[in-house]
Amino acid sequence: MARFRTWVSIAVAGALGLSLAGCSSTGGKRAEDARKASAARGKAAVSTPRWTFAMITHSGDGDTFWDIVQSGAEEAARKDNINFVYSHNDEAQQQAQLVDAAVDKKVDGIIVTLAKPDAMKAAVARARKAGIPVITVNSGSAESKKFGALTHIGQDETIAGEAVGEELNKRGRKKALCVLHEQGNVGHEQRCAGAKSTFDGKMSNLYVEGTNMPDVQSSIEAKLQSDKSIDSVVTLGAPFAATAVKAKQDADSKAEIDTFDLNEKVAQGLRSGDLGFAVDQQPYLQGYEAVDLLWLYRYNANVLGGGRPVLTGPQIVTKDQAAELEEFAKRGTR
Numbered sequence: 001m002a003r004f005r006t007w008v009s010i011a012v013a014g015a016l017g018l019s020l021a022g023c024s025s026t027g028g029k030r031a032e033d034a035r036k037a038s039a040a041r042g043k044a045a046v047s048t049p050r051w052t053f054a055m056i057t058h059s060g061d062g063d064t065f066w067d068i069v070q071s072g073a074e075e076a077a078r079k080d081n082i083n084f085v086y087s088h089n090d091e092a093q094q095q096a097q098l099v100d101a102a103v104d105k106k107v108d109g110i111i112v113t114l115a116k117p118d119a120m121k122a123a124v125a126r127a128r129k130a131g132i133p134v135i136t137v138n139s140g141s142a143e144s145k146k147f148g149a150l151t152h153i154g155q156d157e158t159i160a161g162e163a164v165g166e167e168l169n170k171r172g173r174k175k176a177l178c179v180l181h182e183q184g185n186v187g188h189e190q191r192c193a194g195a196k197s198t199f200d201g202k203m204s205n206l207y208v209e210g211t212n213m214p215d216v217q218s219s220i221e222a223k224l225q226s227d228k229s230i231d232s233v234v235t236l237g238a239p240f241a242a243t244a245v246k247a248k249q250d251a252d253s254k255a256e257i258d259t260f261d262l263n264e265k266v267a268q269g270l271r272s273g274d275l276g277f278a279v280d281q282q283p284y285l286q287g288y289e290a291v292d293l294l295w296l297y298r299y300n301a302n303v304l305g306g307g308r309p310v311l312t313g314p315q316i317v318t319k320d321q322a323a324e325l326e327e328f329a330k331r332g333t334r
Contacts, residue, residue: 044081048299051108052083053291056098058115058139058185060090060211064263065238065283069138071332072287073111080295090182090211092119099123102132109133109294114140114147115185121147133297137290138283139187141309150297151305153289155281155313157187160260161194163314165203167277168232173256174201176232177223181210181240188236191260195234216240217247224251232256238263238278245274262317262334267326270319280325281313284333 055073059066070086077084085107089095095112096119102110103126110127114120117140127134128148136144136152144152168176176199178192196203206223208216224230224247233255235244241259248255256276259266261283269275289310296302304310317325328334 043078045079046081046295046299048081048295050081050083051295051298052085052105053077053109053111053294054085054087054102054105054107055111055137055287055290056095056102057086057088057113057137058090058092058095059088063237063239065261068263068283068332068334069287072284072289073291074287076288076291076295080291082291082295084291092116092184096120096123099127103127103130106130107132108298109135111135111137111290111294113138114143115182115187117143117147117186124148133294135290135294137286138281139185142186144309145307150303151293152309153286153293153312154309155311156309157190158194159311160279160281160314161191161196162198163316164191164195164234164258164260164279165198165200167316168195168234168258169198169200171232171256171276173199173232175227175229176201176203176234177206177220177230177255178203179206179208179216179220179233179235179240179244181208181216181236183207191236192234210237210240213239213243217243217250220244220247221251224248224253224255228253230255232258232276235259237261238266241266241269241275241278245269262325262329264326264329267317267322267329267334270317270322271326273319276318278317279313280315280317280334282315282334283312285312 057066074084087098099112100123110132114136124134124147134149136149138154141152141156180188182188192205208219233244235241238261242265244257258276260279262278262280266278293304325334
């Protein structure tokens with residue numbers, strides 16, 4: 001794969017070098033760069049057949065995390081000459097039906113999340129029986145191999161949770177609240193359990209209705225008002241971090257707000273000090289590599305991971321990295 005990408009990079013660089021040689025001024029060069037970039041967008045860098053890959057996730061409507069995953073997948077699909085089809089549903093049975101629909105359409109590869117693996121097992125089995133290669137992404141690393149997937153791409157949720165507990169210890173925190181916004185999501189439970197296992201202080205779980213932000217805010221606020229000893233709140237998704245900050249302010253609490261996942265608002269919150277740290281699992285990379293690895297399997301029967309998940313995180317991000325990452329977050333890739 002590295003040799004292939006190097007070859008493509010050399011070819012593209014050579015083509016750009018020749019085309020720009022005739023530009024006599026900086027302005028002309030920039031204009032030519034822009035024109036070439038626009039013309040190149042959407043063109044495949046490979047000559048393999050135009051396979052169709054379907055990605056089916058457990059995302060709810062308006063979840064910006066999945067916009068980043070989808071963006072990475074679409075970028076890889078353009079490069080790999082893939083017809084990419086994305087669908088989602090936060091209800092496990094409906095998500096399974098979307099997988100069944102992709103199988104019926106005889107797609108060439110399926111990328112799927114296993115937030116609620118029991119509900120997805122039969123659908124993944126039908127895909128495998130139909131001879132469709134499957135890659136799991138983001139959630140379900142423990143079940144991926146058992147279900148017959150080629151590999152899993154994402155962060156190990158327990159390891160990520162353990163990293164959070166260790167970071168809280170470094171910051172001298174003593175009492176933390178872990179906010180779970182989707183009941184039944186095994187990955188969320190693993191995150192909080194992992195954090196609790198390494199945290200030297202006391203951590204308790206707070207279950208909220210993630211589709212109702214006013215409820216999320218009021219629930220966190222009530223908890224902080226009733227227990228002033230809570231000095232850290234950990235949310236499990238970037239959209240919930242800003243809500244937790246508002247809850248903290250209304251509760252007149254001194255608790256630090258920390259979060260899983262990164263987006264532009266989280267990067268801004270880190271830079272301003274409203275947030276202490278974030279755990280980045282690199283969603284753009286999850287989408288991009290899922291498509292790329294399916295393409296490699298179809299083209300050359302390549303498989304990465306050796307039977308183990310391909311990890312994209314966790315990476316602890318603080319104020320020190322916020323400015324740089326905010327730049328990438330603004331363009332929708334972090």
